[in-house]
Amino acid sequence: MATPILVVDDSAVSRSITIRSLPRDWDVTVTQASNGKEALIALHQRPHAVVLLDLNMPVMDGYEFLKVVNHWSLPRPTVIVLTGDIQPEAQARVKQLGARAFVKKPVQPLNLLGALKECGLL
């Protein structure tokens, strides 16, 4: 069965890079959202096993999204943060908020593969 994945980023180009960086042999169905709020709606409509999350976004940013997901009763997805904000403290903050892995942008297929393995998804 295909793994449902949610890609959250305000940049379409960035979402496209992310999707292209996913392992070719991994069977997935991809849903896209352009901010935290859209991502929450998508999760309500259908549970996703994995969320690939950008941090700096309009409407609702990645930090806010993580805080909401932390407090809800629905099945929790595995969240991997993909961001241009590569400060060590940004990494520490999202880990504390429940993100399982951190990949810096621009996303490289090898780095993403490493993060997916780190979370036990492959």
Next chain:
Amino acid sequence: MTLLDEPMRSDALAELVNIGMGRAGDSLARLFNTFIQLSIPRLELVESTQISAVTAALVGTAGPVIAVRQAFSSRIRGEAIAIYPAAGCDSLADLVGYPDVTSDELLLEITNILVGACVGALAAQFGLALSFSPPSILGRMNLPELFGTRPLPWQRALIAEINFGIVDRAFCCHLLTFWPDASIDVLLRAVDAFLARLEG
């Protein structure tokens, strides 16, 4: 055809600027041992006659500011202007580890770090190596005085605006990067090449 008419181009460029901004924030954070808050980049294509109005809208600060500029060049040439609301520039001296630092020197330092990291990272994604000239202080002024009333030596420019803040401090910096006239086309081709790699 202009850069921003094509949504994929402007989106791609915004993402590249975003990555540059992330590098700049990281540089500042590592040097000053503090967390830097980043904004979402904004891009505008502007005619030189509109520059004051557009700058005011992007920065949105009333009250005096200190402006510092720095030029960069290679196949593209441009200039960055860092705008610091004057009210947030006091008591930054403890950020650096050396004594007798003046506010001017510190703002030159911060500008150089932000421009070097942000514009440098952006250019690196296009495979361009930039060289930078030393930053210099434009002065303490109100925003409308930034470009004065003199005629400007360009017709159109692409502006990328990002801002940086330090948690728990009033300090804030608006970094405006200007790519005038011919540089827009170079930038445009670089973005197209980047998008083509993505397709391929």
Next chain:
Amino acid sequence: MDTAITTLDHLNAGVFSVDTELVIVRWNQFMASHSGKSVDEVIGRDLFACFPELPERWLRWKLRSVFLLGAFAFSSWKQRPHVFRFPHNRPLTGGIDFMCQDLAFLPVTAADGTVGSVCVLVTDATDAALSQRALYDAHSRLEREVSERRRIEDELQISHKLEAVGQLAAGIAHEINTPIQYVTDSVSFIGEAFAEMRCIVQTYRQALYDGTRRMALEDNTDLAYLEQNVPAAVDRALMGLDRVAALVRAMKEFGQPSLTAKSFADLNRAVTTTLTVAQSEYKDVAEIELEFGDVPEVECHIAELNQVFLQLIVNAAHAIADAHVAPARGTIRIKTWCDADAVFISVSDNGTGIPAPIRNRIFEPFFTTKPVGRGAGQGLAIARSIIVDRHAGSLTFETTTGRGTIFLVRLPR
């Protein structure tokens, strides 16, 4: 490689590199000749061990930032003029202590992508610094000249205004003088006429002695009251007129337009005149003590000197008003004397005295301690200019906080 090194050595700029341990790994000819330390002396040695005079904490921070970020860094002579204590490049013309320097720090990336060393470019910015300094000096000189000119213009304007007021006062005094003269004459005449009337009434009384009629008549007119009070009223009126006449005379003298040529004048008389004019300023707060010496007439612009005396008396009155709570009163003592060369006038008060921090500023134009409306801060500046510039004299003071102040005017004979 050899060519590159030779080129670096001929460059009219300093080039050196340090590795991650801040050990010097490159040192060009410019650095050697300006620092006095040859390549052999510095290569392989710690930068700060070789140059202890370098601003170490700043430079370490700067180099660290380049190693850490792999980005350019700069420093300008405007913030840090002399990073290295290099002699300037003007052995002949001089004009500056050390070479002013701009520094550029360039990261040199190693094969593994990390920054292996930092190359520092030291350029001589002395010429730019000197021309900026010259520009700055010229600018400050111009600013000083403009403000000096503005000050003189303001002073002139105020003294013109004072002169106009003086002339106006003299004119008014002249106009008042004539009616006062005939009012005085008339009142004197009424007084004399009344006395004569009394004699006539007295005579009639005796001639027409009739007890009852006299009582009724005199009760009706209250003649006794009139007899008693009218002469007193006339005397009072005459006294008042006398004082008005004196004031008008003083105003005429005080406000005399300053002639282009000086003329001889009696300073004791000038002081008396000024005291009459200034009465309203001091009469509620101070007694006046006069000690006039036998002083010769002095060749002067008397209207201007009157202004100086007025200023000193008004200042003394203000100092006393600030020091004494009514109804306690102070004393203004005015003394004149002379020696072989000069005539002296001193005006002393037992008021607040001048506080130490402002003593050397009281003659500055626009300097005032008085609230708005009580003085524009021009008085003493103008007074000094009148005495010193117009009369080749001096205006000095001695003061003790809480005890009072004495101003001394010296005018050459």
